[in-house]
Amino acid sequence: MAAADLRDELTCSVCQDIYTDPVSLPCGHNFCQGCIRRTWEWQESIEEDPSCPECRQKYRKKPELQRNRSLCNIAERFLSTHPEHNGTGIFCTYCVHSHVPAAKSCLLCEASLCNTHVRVHSKSAEHVLIEPTTSMGNRKCSAHKELLKYYCCEDGACICASCCLAGEHRSHRVELLNEASEKKKEKLRNVLEKLSPETDETERGAQRLQEHRREVEKKAASETERVTVLFRDIREHLETLEKRLLINITRQKEELSLQLTNLILELDIKKDELFRKIHQIEELCNMADPLTVLQESDGAVFCVAEGADKEGRESDDIKVPAVGDLEVDLISETLLTGLAGIVTGVKESISRHSVSGILNVEILHSDDKNTSIEGKDSKYPISCNQAPDHTPSLLCGQKTTDLELDINTAANNISVSEDRKSAFYSLQDQCRPQAPERFKYYQVLSEKSFHLGQHYWEVEGSKTGDWRVGVAYASIERDGVQFHLGDNSKSWCLCKENNNYTVRHDKKETSLPHVFCRKIGISLDYEAGCLSFYELSEPIRHLHTFTAKFTEPLHAAFWVGRWGETWVTIVNSLLNNKGLTT
Numbered sequence: 193m194a195a196a197d198l199r200d201e202l203t204c205s206v207c208q209d210i211y212t213d214p215v216s217l218p219c220g221h222n223f224c225q226g227c228i229r230r231t232w233e234w235q236e237s238i239e240e241d242p243s244c245p246e247c248r249q250k251y252r253k254k255p256e257l258q259r260n261r262s263l264c265n266i267a268e269r270f271l272s273t274h275p276e277h278n279g280t281g282i283f284c285t286y287c288v289h290s291h292v293p294a295a296k297s298c299l300l301c302e303a304s305l306c307n308t309h310v311r312v313h314s315k316s317a318e319h320v321l322i323e324p325t326t327s328m329g330n331r332k333c334s335a336h337k338e339l340l341k342y343y344c345c346e347d348g349a350c351i352c353a354s355c356c357l358a359g360e361h362r363s364h365r366v367e368l369l370n371e372a373s374e375k376k377k378e379k380l381r382n383v384l385e386k387l388s389p390e391t392d393e394t395e396r397g398a399q400r401l402q403e404h405r406r407e408v409e410k411k412a413a414s415e416t417e418r419v420t421v422l423f424r425d426i427r428e429h430l431e432t433l434e435k436r437l438l439i440n441i442t443r444q445k446e447e448l449s450l451q452l453t454n455l456i457l458e459l460d461i462k463k464d465e466l467f468r469k470i471h472q473i474e475e476l477c478n479m480a481d482p483l484t485v486l487q488e489s490d491g492a493v494f495c496v497a498e499g500a501d502k503e504g505r506e507s508d509d510i511k512v513p514a515v516g517d518l519e520v521d522l523i524s525e526t527l528l529t530g531l532a533g534i535v536t537g538v539k540e541s542i543s544r545h546s547v548s549g550i551l552n553v554e555i556l557h558s559d560d561k562n563t564s565i566e567g568k569d570s571k572y573p574i575s576c577n578q579a580p581d582h583t584p585s586l587l588c589g590q591k592t593t594d595l596e597l598d599i600n601t602a603a604n605n606i607s608v609s610e611d612r613k614s615a616f617y618s619l620q621d622q623c624r625p626q627a628p629e630r631f632k633y634y635q636v637l638s639e640k641s642f643h644l645g646q647h648y649w650e651v652e653g654s655k656t657g658d659w660r661v662g663v664a665y666a667s668i669e670r671d672g673v674q675f676h677l678g679d680n681s682k683s684w685c686l687c688k689e690n691n692n693y694t695v696r697h698d699k700k701e702t703s704l705p706h707v708f709c710r711k712i713g714i715s716l717d718y719e720a721g722c723l724s725f726y727e728l729s730e731p732i733r734h735l736h737t738f739t740a741k742f743t744e745p746l747h748a749a750f751w752v753g754r755w756g757e758t759w760v761t762i763v764n765s766l767l768n769n770k771g772l773t774t
Contacts, residue, residue: 198270202263202266205246207224209224210270210271213226215257215258217249218255219244221246243348248349282325286305286306296322296324297322298313298320299321299322299339301313304326335354336352336354336359338354340352341369343366343367344361344365346361347364351366425537426538429537433531437523437527445518476488592648595649596638597612597615597637599636601630602624603630603631603633603634603635605618605634606622613762613763615750615761617757617758617759629670631670632670637666637748642663643746646718649748650713650714650728651714651760651763652761653710654710654758658758660678660696660751661749662677662683663684663716663746664677665745666745667682678699679698680698684696685697686736687701693705709727711763713728723737
């Protein structure tokens with residue numbers, strides 16, 4: 193009996209089991225920490241303030257839970273000494289001769305019933321059967337000791353009949369427990385209906401993210417394999433190039449070494465002959481007999497000495513025969529040509545696999561902030577940090593495209609030079625015949641068009657005045673409000689206006705950092721849909737890249753403003769003329 197009473201004191205009113213990690217509320221009641229947290233989470237889901245499940249005291253915000261260590265120790269000690277209470281520990285009240293586990297508890301009878309006694313127990317509505325419990329007192333009013341039958345809607349508390357008639361809940365709106373329970377269940381079902389679609393959508397979102405992650409992993413694996421194969425091929429080509437260069441160097445060394453050995457041998461023979469002659473002459477000089485010396489003067493020794501003296505007068509020293517040197521220029525040329533071929537192959541490989549149409553790849557990387565790509569008399573170092581994603585096609589071995597202006601498209605206020613490389617703004621009308629392809633003002637196109645491949649050209653603009661350079665379709669309007677370069681969907685250009693630089697397409701303008709050099713490199717990759725502009729300063733600086741799907745042949749396009757002495761000209765690439773290679 194004492195054990196049963198102690199168990200009642202150690203039973204959580206929420207889970208009806210021995211306390212697990214008990215905590216105390218400000219009102220003094222104790223609960224399992226997990227039980228009270230789940231209760232408050234449920235109350236929050238139905239938009240109710242947190243309250244004590246025992247006394248219904250409400251709190252504006254969740255109070256801080258104080259762990260009841262003494263109660264925790266007592267509960268643990270109780271379970272260690274009464275292991276049978278680790279289950280429900282409730283037995284049938286009517287099985288007095290043996291401990292038969294209870295299946296239900298009757299609130300009216302305040303008795304626990306095994307399966308046998310449940311079958312013969314009264315089936316009337318007053319006999320409410322619940323899960324086995326020893327806390328019958330929780331089902332009764334603490335004030336009147338009567339069974340809780342009603343629910344006070346105003347106070348949110350379960351009450352007995354006496355509370356309705358004479359207690360503090362008199363005149364309050366009350367409902368039967370079953371009715372109140374059904375209403376609460378209905379609210380919970382509504383909440384569940386709202387949560388179910390959200391749960392489904394969350395699950396679908398998680399599935400989509402999982403699929404995307406798998407796609408990313410698949411793409412990453414594919415890219416890893418592609419890059420690995422690419423670098424393996426690069427290493428193989430570099431090793432082949434290295435072997436070829438080393439073989440060439442070795443061959444030149446052996447040939448030069450053989451020539452030098454033969455020459456050294458000839459000089460050694462000549463040196464021995466000279467030593468022999470010197471020895472004979474020294475012997476004559478050391479003779480004391482004048483007759484012998486004079487007699488020998490008519491011989492070969494005197495002739496040799498006299499001949500040597502003549503040779504000495506003709507030349508103060510013996511010249512060593514000229515011998516060739518290592519052909520370093522040829523080695524360098526072979527090296528640079530091989531590297532250029534490797535880079536071109538890499539670029540083509542990347543272009544084939546690129547989805548976004550990247551125009552170029554970086555040629556060299558260095559731990560230094562700036563890396564120079566040097567060729568013979570190279571003038572322009574390439575700054576890797578300034579053009580991280582785009583390097584001019586020219587630097588990948590592409591030659592400059594030779595362009596000339598098409599006079600048939602030149603406006604009559606544009607003067608074209610005799611070599612058709614320069615366009616000037618002219619106050620004097622050029623009086624050219626009317627033609628459907630001629631612009632009304634300011635503009636001129638190149639004669640050559642591009643419908644495939646990669647192309648590169650350079651232009652230079654005047655220091656004063658406004659000008660634009662870029663590309664345009666041949667179908668661009670010749671007159672109207674949108675025929676200017678960059679003001680329509682058929683042209684892309686770089687603009688200089690009031691000493692400010694921008695790029696324009698379809699009236700959309702992007703400002704550029706200040707450009708110090710008026711010489712501009714333009715690189716076009718038609719298939720990749722990329723048009724890039726570069727400032728040809730030292731180092732070369734990438735300014736902007738347009739990406740588009742080109743649908744018509746493109747012409748180089750030029751716009752010359754009417755203010756000041758304004759001009760643009762197509763120039764030969766210094767990079768190409770200097771023989772810059774990668």
